[in-house]
Structure formats: C-alpha cells, structure tokens
Amino acid sequence: MPSDLIHAVTEIREAFDDYQIAEDYYEGNVPEIFCNPKIRKLIQKTGEEYRFNFAKTPVNAVANRLVINAVTVRGNQAQTNVLQEQVWEPNNLTLNTAKWNLRALEYGDAYVFVWDGVEDGTVQVIYNSPKTTRIFYDAETEQIPQYAAKLWQESVADQKIWRCTLYYADRIERYVTKPGMGPEEEASWEPFTRTLSDDGDPVWPEVNPYGRLPVFHLRTDMPYGRPEHKDAYGPQNAITKQLATQLTTTDYQGFPQRYALMDPDIVGGETNGDSIDWGDSDSGSTDAKGIKSKLTAGPSNVWELHGTRAVGEFNPADPANFLDPADKYLRYMAQTTDTPLHFFEPGGDQPSGESRLIADSTLTKKVEDRQAALSTPWADIFEFSLLILGIKAATVDVRWKPAQAILDKEGWEIVALKIAAGVPKRQALQEAGYSAEQLDAWGITDEPAVTPQTAAQQPTQPLEPENTNRPEAVPAQATQ
Structure with a gap:
C-alpha cells in the first residue's frame, strides 16, 4: 500500500475531533462544564435543557456578509452564459455557495469536489466535510497541493468497512478495508474497483483526464483554517454555566424552601x-x-x-449573581472574536450611520479578508467546471457583495455627502451595496460627480464664438 494512504487516514482521523468540537459549539451541543464531580452527578441532566448558544454568532456575523454576487468569465459573455446555465443553476449554487462558505467559517476548512455529471455535458459540484476530506500540501511551501483524500465508513453485510479515495492530478486510487478490520494498518487495505474497461476488465487506478486535482479547499487560513468562533469557546462555557445554574434555581424563586x-x-x-x-x-x-x-x-x-x-x-439566590457575570462573558466573547457587541444584543440600542460604520470596522475588515481567501478557490472551482465542459484557459472573476452594507437613513446621508464631495456616483453606490450589474442596468457610469466646487469652476453658460470680423475695441484713453 502507498504511504500516502496511511498518512491520509491518520491525518483525517486525528483532525476529526477538532472539527467535531467546532461543530458542537456552533450547534450548541456543548454541555455545562463542572469542576466538582458530585455536583455534576446531581444537576447535569437539568442543565442540559438550558442552552443559550452565543458561540455561533461570530460565524453568522461573517457568513451573512460573505455572499457571492456574480461569477463571470473575463471578456467572454458566451462562456459566462455557459457557466451560469450549466454549472451555477443546475448545482443550485446561489444557495450552496452561501452554505459552503458558512461551513468553511464553522470548521475553518471545507472542501468542494467537482467532476463530470451523470449526464453528458453536465458538471456536479459537491460539498465535502473536513471531517472526512483533506488536501495535503508540499512540506516546503505548504501551498502546492499534492493530493487529496476522502475517508468514510460503510456497512456491508452487517459489517463495518472503511473506504478511502486518493485524488491525484493524473489518477484516482480507491481503497477498501477487509471486513472487520480497522483502518490503521496497511494490511487492512486493498484496492477497490468500481470502473470496468470496454472489455469488462477492472480499471485501477482510474485516470484523471483533466491534469489537476478535482478537490478544492475553502479555508480561513493556510495551510489549514481556524474556526471563526474558536475564541468563543471559553466565554460560551462560562455563559452556559452561569445561565444553567441560574435557571436551575428558578424553582426556588417561585417556591422558596x-x-x-x-x-x-x-x-x-x-x-x-x-x-x-x-x-x-x-x-x-x-x-x-x-x-x-x-x-x-x-x-x-x-x-x-x-x-x-x-x-x-431560605432566601433564593439573586438572579443578578448569575446574569451580570453572563453579560460580562458575552462582552468578552465579542472582544475576543472581533464581533461588534450589537450582534449579541439585537434588542438593545443599535448604532446607526457613521457610528455603525465605526463599530463594524473590525468585522468589515474580517469579511474582506475572508473574501480574499475564498476568491481563488471559488475561481478555481468554476474554471475547472468549464474545463470539464471543454472550455480551456478561461479566467473567472468572482464578485462579492460589499462587506459593509448601508441600511439606514444616516448611512444614505453619508452616501449623499460622498457624492457631493466628488466621489463618483457609481463608486458611492457600490460601497452602499449595489452590484456592478445593477448599476449597469441603471446606466450609472464612472463619470465624476458634479460638485459645487467643480460647478463653480465651469462657465454658467456657453461662451459666444469668437467674431473675427468684429473691429478691435478702442482703449478709452485713445479716444478724443
């Protein structure tokens, strides 16, 4: 068996626990933590019913602004139409790109598999969880992908078996464990064949005719990402403990001992x-x-x-003894995750206009960083999809919705002030959240805005053409 197989199996299994923890915190499946075993035994079941999941907020705050606005083939409208009609729409990518970006933020990593569709002339674009899939990079630069692997379990005749597929630029190798054997040892694995030649002979390994990996890596960092809410784990544990303990004592508020x-x-x-x-x-x-x-x-x-x-x-515990610290831990979570506090307190006083822009500045910068990190793999996904459809050397541009959206009256007043100060109307509206396609449809070009300052430098009415036949004016002192 190749060393890549055992290396891939080992790495995927070792990374599984961290990805599962990230998922548990996002889904709110982390139980209350107890320092005293006796107390854990007494009230753990009660506390499991009281879950207030704030740890997902740092993920959602970024994901809600991480939206692909358009994908186009540079300088080729016909190929853009092919991309839209044969890749984007059949794979429901308006919905799925947003979902898969969210998964990349939740886990730090997400993978997308692209291959021929079931029918000729189609492409399938499929999400793969980082709990089962991984791309392996060269050790020197940690940037050049060498191969990818997917590991999963199946049931065959009431027995568990492991499957692993290795993807290379020139081939695809599939393996399966012998029934009843684990994945850790090389002796457990044997080649798995699912493709037959025209003569009915098993084909192994399968040929990859496209010359590049069909698996693409969405990530928040390099070489592997970091969950967007990882710094929220500690504050979430503290909040869970405070609120669960407070609610456990609520009965004593209504029915004192x-x-x-x-x-x-x-x-x-x-x-x-x-x-x-x-x-x-x-x-x-x-x-x-x-x-x-x-x-x-x-x-x-x-x-x-x-x-x-x-x-x-007996006097019951004062709820403030629990709620005040919980509020403090919520503020810690906002600080450690660079998430504006008003995302955690939607019912409180909300900033508006310039105050909101300032409050959201760190989040906006984070969204822009994620857009930069995800633009290249998404472009690669679409370029590979076009390659499968027979279109070579296409260059795909991925356009995102603006990281900062204008949502209120004060925000629009700022847009108006920008235009009045000389910012081109098209640029100001793009910063407000409108796409280039929308502005093109409205006929808004890149012409500079006319401001009071520039208007003052221009004549208020057209100048008369010079009359070359008019006699020269005589200076006043020359007259008799």
Whole structure:
C-alpha cells in the first residue's frame, strides 16, 4: 500500500475531533462544564435543557456578509452564459455557495469536489466535510497541493468497512478495508474497483483526464483554517454555566424552601406528634393516620402551629449573581472574536450611520479578508467546471457583495455627502451595496460627480464664438 494512504487516514482521523468540537459549539451541543464531580452527578441532566448558544454568532456575523454576487468569465459573455446555465443553476449554487462558505467559517476548512455529471455535458459540484476530506500540501511551501483524500465508513453485510479515495492530478486510487478490520494498518487495505474497461476488465487506478486535482479547499487560513468562533469557546462555557445554574434555581424563586423549627420542650404539638399533611384544602387536611389538621389555606387565615418555635424560608439566590457575570462573558466573547457587541444584543440600542460604520470596522475588515481567501478557490472551482465542459484557459472573476452594507437613513446621508464631495456616483453606490450589474442596468457610469466646487469652476453658460470680423475695441484713453 502507498504511504500516502496511511498518512491520509491518520491525518483525517486525528483532525476529526477538532472539527467535531467546532461543530458542537456552533450547534450548541456543548454541555455545562463542572469542576466538582458530585455536583455534576446531581444537576447535569437539568442543565442540559438550558442552552443559550452565543458561540455561533461570530460565524453568522461573517457568513451573512460573505455572499457571492456574480461569477463571470473575463471578456467572454458566451462562456459566462455557459457557466451560469450549466454549472451555477443546475448545482443550485446561489444557495450552496452561501452554505459552503458558512461551513468553511464553522470548521475553518471545507472542501468542494467537482467532476463530470451523470449526464453528458453536465458538471456536479459537491460539498465535502473536513471531517472526512483533506488536501495535503508540499512540506516546503505548504501551498502546492499534492493530493487529496476522502475517508468514510460503510456497512456491508452487517459489517463495518472503511473506504478511502486518493485524488491525484493524473489518477484516482480507491481503497477498501477487509471486513472487520480497522483502518490503521496497511494490511487492512486493498484496492477497490468500481470502473470496468470496454472489455469488462477492472480499471485501477482510474485516470484523471483533466491534469489537476478535482478537490478544492475553502479555508480561513493556510495551510489549514481556524474556526471563526474558536475564541468563543471559553466565554460560551462560562455563559452556559452561569445561565444553567441560574435557571436551575428558578424553582426556588417561585417556591422558596421553607422551614419550621420545632421546640422539644413544648408539649401538645399539632396532632400529638403525628405527621401533618400540609395541604391547602378549604376543609382542612388529614395526615397519614387520618388525624384532622386545623391548617387551611386562604386569605386572612391564621395558622396556629402548636409545638413549633419558629418558621421561615431560605432566601433564593439573586438572579443578578448569575446574569451580570453572563453579560460580562458575552462582552468578552465579542472582544475576543472581533464581533461588534450589537450582534449579541439585537434588542438593545443599535448604532446607526457613521457610528455603525465605526463599530463594524473590525468585522468589515474580517469579511474582506475572508473574501480574499475564498476568491481563488471559488475561481478555481468554476474554471475547472468549464474545463470539464471543454472550455480551456478561461479566467473567472468572482464578485462579492460589499462587506459593509448601508441600511439606514444616516448611512444614505453619508452616501449623499460622498457624492457631493466628488466621489463618483457609481463608486458611492457600490460601497452602499449595489452590484456592478445593477448599476449597469441603471446606466450609472464612472463619470465624476458634479460638485459645487467643480460647478463653480465651469462657465454658467456657453461662451459666444469668437467674431473675427468684429473691429478691435478702442482703449478709452485713445479716444478724443
């Protein structure tokens, strides 16, 4: 067996746990953490019902602005139409590009597989989870992909088997483990054939006719990404603990724990020492021995407790002892993840206009960085798709929606001020979130805006053409 196989299997399995943790925090599946085993045993099940997932917010804040606006083939409208009609639309990429960008932010990595479709003249574009798939780069630069691998489990005749496929620029190698054997040892694996030649002979390895890897890597960093919300793990644990503990004590807010202090020196206690049923029936209640109790519930009723020295109740925990620290941890999460605080508090005072632009500046910069990181692999995906369709050497441009959108009146006032100051209207509107295609449809060009300053430098009316036949004016001092 090739060394690439065991290396790929080992790396994918070792990376699995970190990706699973990232998924758990995004989905809100992380339980409350306990330092004391006894407390864990007592209240862990109760706490599992109280989950407030804030850790997904840093991911969603970026993903919601990470939207592909258009993909075009540079200088070729006909090829752009092919890309739109035979790749984008059949693979539902308006929805899927947004979903797969979200997965790349959630895990730090996501993979896209591109290959021939089931029918001739079609292309399939398929998402692959980083929990099963990985691209391996050269050790020197950590940038040039050498091969890709996908590892997964299947059930065959009630037995678990492992499958692994290695993708190279010139071939595809498929492997399967022997029934009942694990994936760690080379002896477990044997070649797997699913393709037959025209003569009916097994084909192994399969030929990759396209000369490049059919697997593409969406990532937030190099060589492998980092979950967008990784710095939110700690604050989320603290928030979960504070809120779960506070809600566990809520019953004591509505139903305080009460007590009665008995005095052994007092003779003739209620029902002569028999146990009392503390019921609330209007007609009184009886204890286990059928003895009538004089205690009835109702407005203005007075309970006479013979043999009891004092009664009282335990004060429940103040909710502020839990909610105030939870709010503090939420602010820590906003700070550590470079996510504006108003994304965590949508019901609070929201910044607007210039204040919002300033508050969102770190998020905007992060979105722009992610756009830069993802533009190249997405362009590669579309160029490879066109290659499968027989279009070679196409250059695809990926256009994103602006990282900063204008959403309110103050924002539009700023746009108007930019135009008044001389910023071209097209540029100002692009910064406001409108695409180049929309501006083209509206006929808005790159002509500079006319401002009061530039207008003052221009004549208010056309100059008369020079009259060469007019006699020269005579200077006043020359007249008699």
